[in-house]
Amino acid sequence: MLSDVPLDLPVRPVLPELVAALRATGAGVLVAPPGTGKTTLAPLAVADEVAGRVLVAQPRRVAARAAARRMAALLGEPLGERIGYAVRGERRSGPRTRVEVVTTGLLVRRLHRDPELAGTGAVLLDECHERQLDADLALAFTVEARAALRPDLWLLAMSATPEADRFAALLGGGDAPAPIVRASSALHPVARIWAPPSRPVAAPGAGPVDRGLLDHVAATVRRALRERTGDVLVFLPGAGEIGAVAGRLADLRDTVAVLPLHGRQRGADQDAALRPADRRRVVLATAVAESSLTVPGVRVVVDAGLSRVARMDLARGLGALVTVPVSRAAATQRAGRAGREAPGYVYRCWSAATHERLAAQPEPEIATADLTGFALELAAWGSPDGTGLALPDPPPAASMTVARDTLTTLGALDADGRITDRGRAIAAVGAHPRLARALLDGAARVGADRAAEIVAVLAEDTAAGPGDDLTAAWRRLRAGADPGATARWRAEVRRLRAALPDAAPTGRHGRARAPHGAATAEGTGRTRPDADAGRTGDTGRDRLTDDLAAGLLVGLAHPQRLARARRAGGSAYLMSGGTAAELAPGSGLAGADWLAVAVADRSPGAPTARVRLATPLDEATAREAGGPLLRTEREVGWAGDDVVAREVVRLGAIELVERPLARPDPAQVAQALLTGLRRTGLGLLTWSPAARALRERLAFCRHALGGDWPDVGDEALLADAPAWLGPELARARRRADLARVDVAGALRRLLPWALAARLDEVAPERIAVPSGSRIRLDYADPAAPVLAVKLQETFGWRDAPRVADGRVPVLLHLLSPAGRPVAVTADLASFWRTGYPQVRGELRGRYPRHPWPEDPTTAPPTRHATPRRR
Numbered sequence: 001m002l003s004d005v006p007l008d009l010p011v012r013p014v015l016p017e018l019v020a021a022l023r024a025t026g027a028g029v030l031v032a033p034p035g036t037g038k039t040t041l042a043p044l045a046v047a048d049e050v051a052g053r054v055l056v057a058q059p060r061r062v063a064a065r066a067a068a069r070r071m072a073a074l075l076g077e078p079l080g081e082r083i084g085y086a087v088r089g090e091r092r093s094g095p096r097t098r099v100e101v102v103t104t105g106l107l108v109r110r111l112h113r114d115p116e117l118a119g120t121g122a123v124l125l126d127e128c129h130e131r132q133l134d135a136d137l138a139l140a141f142t143v144e145a146r147a148a149l150r151p152d153l154w155l156l157a158m159s160a161t162p163e164a165d166r167f168a169a170l171l172g173g174g175d176a177p178a179p180i181v182r183a184s185s186a187l188h189p190v191a192r193i194w195a196p197p198s199r200p201v202a203a204p205g206a207g208p209v210d211r212g213l214l215d216h217v218a219a220t221v222r223r224a225l226r227e228r229t230g231d232v233l234v235f236l237p238g239a240g241e242i243g244a245v246a247g248r249l250a251d252l253r254d255t256v257a258v259l260p261l262h263g264r265q266r267g268a269d270q271d272a273a274l275r276p277a278d279r280r281r282v283v284l285a286t287a288v289a290e291s292s293l294t295v296p297g298v299r300v301v302v303d304a305g306l307s308r309v310a311r312m313d314l315a316r317g318l319g320a321l322v323t324v325p326v327s328r329a330a331a332t333q334r335a336g337r338a339g340r341e342a343p344g345y346v347y348r349c350w351s352a353a354t355h356e357r358l359a360a361q362p363e364p365e366i367a368t369a370d371l372t373g374f375a376l377e378l379a380a381w382g383s384p385d386g387t388g389l390a391l392p393d394p395p396p397a398a399s400m401t402v403a404r405d406t407l408t409t410l411g412a413l414d415a416d417g418r419i420t421d422r423g424r425a426i427a428a429v430g431a432h433p434r435l436a437r438a439l440l441d442g443a444a445r446v447g448a449d450r451a452a453e454i455v456a457v458l459a460e461d462t463a464a465g466p467g468d469d470l471t472a473a474w475r476r477l478r479a480g481a482d483p484g485a486t487a488r489w490r491a492e493v494r495r496l497r498a499a500l501p502d503a504a505p506t507g508r509h510g511r512a513r514a515p516h517g518a519a520t521a522e523g524t525g526r527t528r529p530d531a532d533a534g535r536t537g538d539t540g541r542d543r544l545t546d547d548l549a550a551g552l553l554v555g556l557a558h559p560q561r562l563a564r565a566r567r568a569g570g571s572a573y574l575m576s577g578g579t580a581a582e583l584a585p586g587s588g589l590a591g592a593d594w595l596a597v598a599v600a601d602r603s604p605g606a607p608t609a610r611v612r613l614a615t616p617l618d619e620a621t622a623r624e625a626g627g628p629l630l631r632t633e634r635e636v637g638w639a640g641d642d643v644v645a646r647e648v649v650r651l652g653a654i655e656l657v658e659r660p661l662a663r664p665d666p667a668q669v670a671q672a673l674l675t676g677l678r679r680t681g682l683g684l685l686t687w688s689p690a691a692r693a694l695r696e697r698l699a700f701c702r703h704a705l706g707g708d709w710p711d712v713g714d715e716a717l718l719a720d721a722p723a724w725l726g727p728e729l730a731r732a733r734r735r736a737d738l739a740r741v742d743v744a745g746a747l748r749r750l751l752p753w754a755l756a757a758r759l760d761e762v763a764p765e766r767i768a769v770p771s772g773s774r775i776r777l778d779y780a781d782p783a784a785p786v787l788a789v790k791l792q793e794t795f796g797w798r799d800a801p802r803v804a805d806g807r808v809p810v811l812l813h814l815l816s817p818a819g820r821p822v823a824v825t826a827d828l829a830s831f832w833r834t835g836y837p838q839v840r841g842e843l844r845g846r847y848p849r850h851p852w853p854e855d856p857t858t859a860p861p862t863r864h865a866t867p868r869r870r
Helices: 013-025 038-048 061-075 104-113 133-148 165-172 213-226 240-248 267-273 328-339 351-355 372-381 399-410 423-428 433-446 447-458 470-479 482-499 548-558 618-625 666-680 688-705 714-719 720-732 734-740 743-750 751-761 829-844
Strands: 027-031 054-056 083-087 090-092 099-102 118-125 154-159 180-182 192-193 231-235 257-261 280-286 298-303 306-313 318-325 344-348 561-567 573-574 580-582 595-603 608-618 629-638 642-651 654-660 766-768 773-776 786-790 813-816 821-825
Touching: 013 027, 013 038, 013 180, 013 766, 027 165, 038 054, 038 099, 038 154, 038 482, 038 766, 038 786, 054 061, 054 104, 061 083, 083 133, 083 180, 090 298, 090 573, 104 133, 104 372, 118 133, 133 154, 133 165, 133 372, 154 165, 154 447, 180 714, 213 231, 213 298, 213 344, 240 257, 257 399, 318 595, 328 344, 344 433, 351 372, 372 399, 372 423, 372 433, 423 433, 423 482, 433 447, 433 482, 433 548, 433 773, 447 470, 447 548, 447 720, 447 821, 470 482, 470 548, 470 608, 470 813, 548 595, 548 618, 548 714, 561 608, 561 618, 573 595, 573 813, 580 743, 618 666, 629 666, 642 666, 666 720, 666 734, 714 720, 720 734, 773 786
Parallel strands: 027 154, 027 180, 054 099, 054 118, 083 099, 118 154, 192 344, 231 280, 231 298, 257 280, 298 344, 580 608, 786 813
Antiparallel strands: 083 090, 306 318, 561 573, 561 595, 573 580, 595 608, 629 642, 642 654, 766 773, 813 821
């Protein structure tokens, strides 16, 4: 076949070496930069050497179709003859086909059906450096199939980047690494032009790309059109940015063809961007144009320097598309598009210094993506954890744990992680396991045809089109409003329908009529999903309207995304998984009480998720779809400022029904009161003077006598509340009951018997003074208990009294006859000598009816004044 191609490309001289390596070892790695012709010439050279069919696996559908068309054109044959292709929902090959280009996902499914790949002589894994999940699986499964079943199968990994040693080691199967054959660089040089924006732009992330950068990209395209000849290929991160830049270039359309190229287009539109035109072109492309595609006529590349990758929020089960700087390897790939046919130029919208800080390689998908489907593929292959397989990188443990938990919930894996019969049925559908589960379980409920139609909208990510209304998108597809999208959708419907057992019931025309008399939303023909609307008849296939059928299928696929409005008529929702979600401003879904959310993403750091695709449903359908999440719980806890005892019916995090509990469990009530006490503080109790005084005495004892005495600080009392408040908590039913607790009596429970017997001895409540009065001690300051006493009542004391087994002197606050402090002392003897004479001199004239002896240590104490003489 290669001899039939006169085209001379840089890879051609190394093809004999490549064939010799494959003939000798059966495996090899071909490293060939962009534009060298590896995708088109290497398969033809291998086909000349093997008897069976040559399978060429491409990561992307557009690249698979383009590669097949290119090889067929080189041979001067129509597609489906010696050259064919197969992608999801589309196949052009026949009995004479020698080279078939397939997507890596389709190759994985073929390996599951037939691990020996009967009739296949060679497998070529193209662009394996892109590290998509299916590409990693295709590599791992093919290596094992070749080692165990088909040692005669040739296996070639082809890459445009020089990091080939890893793939050589994997293909070598643990022995010597597979041989590496390297082709020379592209035939034509590409000059680099650094063209950073003149003003700073916001760093890429989860939000929209800075408008200033899009303005700059459009301006750079205009500059390239002025300065260079040939077509211009522009790299942008997504379809939204392509549309934005196309709008900025709209005034050029009379002289320049502005064409988009991205994965969400229909095949015919993608093909149009890959064909020469009668005038100069500007092709605005995503990463689909990085490799394996030749866009004819391109002499200039304008690179915005951004890529869009998926990030998985494992805790919430939500993904987000994040814009990141391109890697150096991808930037090299992109630049090579300009030098495939002649010398070219690349305008990079960043600086040379910034380029040096870029990551060397793009992050592999296995590090960031949802691994549910990946884990099911491994289990179906018989290696649930991937051990022993030739995976370029091991899957992250946390992501695999979440994936296996999801699959176990779906019934796809058993407790040991092995695939079940149901898991094999789910895997056979060829869709994400959640969607496959919805198809299999929903068909009996809404009809096989309708189930396949709804799941096809979800599985074919380009089918839904603009807007966030899933049911409206489904209706547009049924009506054929977008022929290209409809064709892809119908092909996916046929594929999914074929995956269903024949016994699955089918509704009339694949859908049910709205019930007689049901109100419809104006202009949409939609039945409002009220509690009783949308349900008719007794058969499963005709009970649900379109909204409810779609809602049921989405709910079966994503029960954690069933969502109820936070308030009537609003656009804010709470999903059953516990994540808050918002509709986009102006969404036609706003006001629906319930939504089944098919697609939502949450930007890192954002408080809520954004709903991208959803459909209304009612509570009954939400309960049906989210059955495993339904639970009834008896709750007793502290809420607000009191005990709340209730019975709650929940759908995940969504509360459906609440009823008060008449007879709550006393132990739970006690625990709730304890929670409230610890949360609110000891102020919930009523601290009588006696209780406060006892607490202060205990605090003094601990300070003066050590740790044998209980700690009565706030933290300690709250921590030990069950010990000293236990009986009161057991009897209490509400907050008011805590206010009636005898706190002083409860505190005494903290004292062992021996300490309780000594309390009045070491920390007496009152002290007898020489006058005979018994005066209360104030222990507010545990370091210095205070006795406030009139000075005349202390006559006869030579020293201040002591407490705590004589360790702590009492601090005397000596008062005037009017009760005002005249002295503070713990050294009474010193006061009598030095302080008292001054006090006597100042006060005896003011209080002549009270005694002021010269020697108070021998004078009789008194608490009374001298009676007045009559």
